[in-house]
Amino acid sequence: NAGVTQTPKFQVLKTGQSMTLQCAQDMNHNSMYWYRQDPGMGLRLIYYSASEGTTDKGEVPNGYNVSRLNKREFSLRLESAAPSQTSVYFCASTEGTSSAGANVLTFGAGSRLTVL
């Protein structure tokens, strides 16, 4: 059981370039999330998808777009990368039901992005 898989693990971009971070989960979870983590800080929510076919903005959505391709996959796109987007990006998923413990986040291994 792989859990949450993110690709790529590392990426270096030049300012203005675009890229897509891919995320897939095999736990049949309903909800998926993209967080970013800057050095010495906690995680900040970029976008989330409560269920297949829906996406919503989180705390820091500017400069990003997302696609919930199907129940398993949730991608994050940077259209024109900026140095301020240098960060570690984590994809996560939850069962997304109302039962206790169903909203525990399961994280991918992270994608370290550097924008020069």
Next chain:
Amino acid sequence: QKEVEQNSGPLSVPEGAIASLNCTYSDRGSQSFFWYRQYSGKSPELIMFIYSNGDKEDGRFTAQLNKASQYVSLLIRDSQPSDSATYLCAAGGPDTNAGKSTFGDGTTLTVKP
């Protein structure tokens, strides 16, 4: 003011001691609270979650929640060097979107042999 505040740290305790990690939250609508552990260069992993006022114990870990004071804590008994990590406190909503939790900046714990 951040929505979730944690001890600024770093926190250092000797092996075998009790480590106490504290967290306060500002949104009274928060209903679910999580403690995640993050080793350097790794992704966060869940230690415990708590929804109800009071204590919840799991092995060496005890989470405490006081909704009136908007306070959450994590106690680690018999601390081990392997407990050295950053601990993230998170507060989530009452509904199925509680996964869109708000995180504190984390407290780094070092357990010295």
